[in-house]
Amino acid sequence: MSNQSISKRPFGSTGFQVTPICVGGAPLGDMPETFAYSAPEDQALATVRATFASPINFLDTAAIYGFGESERRIGKVIRELGGLPDGFVLATKGDRDPDTNSFSGEQFKRSVEG
Numbered sequence: 033m034s035n036q037s038i039s040k041r042p043f044g045s046t047g048f049q050v051t052p053i054c055v056g057g058a059p060l061g062d063m064p065e066t067f068a069y070s071a072p073e074d075q076a077l078a079t080v081r082a083t084f085a086s087p088i089n090f091l092d093t094a095a096i097y098g099f100g101e102s103e104r105r106i107g108k109v110i111r112e113l114g115g116l117p118d119g120f121v122l123a124t125k126g127d128r129d130p131d132t133n134s135f136s137g138e139q140f141k142r143s144v145e146g
Contacts (some may be wrong), residue, residue, distance in 0.1 A: 036086075062101055077108060
């Protein structure tokens with residue numbers, strides 16, 4: 033972990049304290065059609081490692097990013113490290129079905145359960 037620090041603030045009423053800067057996980061999913069550049073796996077994993085080693089303690093992703101690739105890549109680094117770093121907040125979101133556009137309760141549940 034970096035020796036630098038960034039002040040933290042409450043994350044709503046959750047009791048978590050987060051940095052005012054959150055790393056967005058969408059590009060980690062390798063979505064060149066969205067971002068006009070590719071994020072190969074080795075580059076994405078290095079980015080996640082660097083994020084976990086930085087003073088930032090907040091990363092956001094979603095199952096829809098790269099059809100789950102962002103979450104898989106983040107998970108790979110978490111497993112490699114033996115767990116999420118202490119005090120780190122990882123947020124994800126429920127998503128619509130990319131094939132049917134369904135955003136039903138059942139789809140939302142499938143999205144967050146993986």
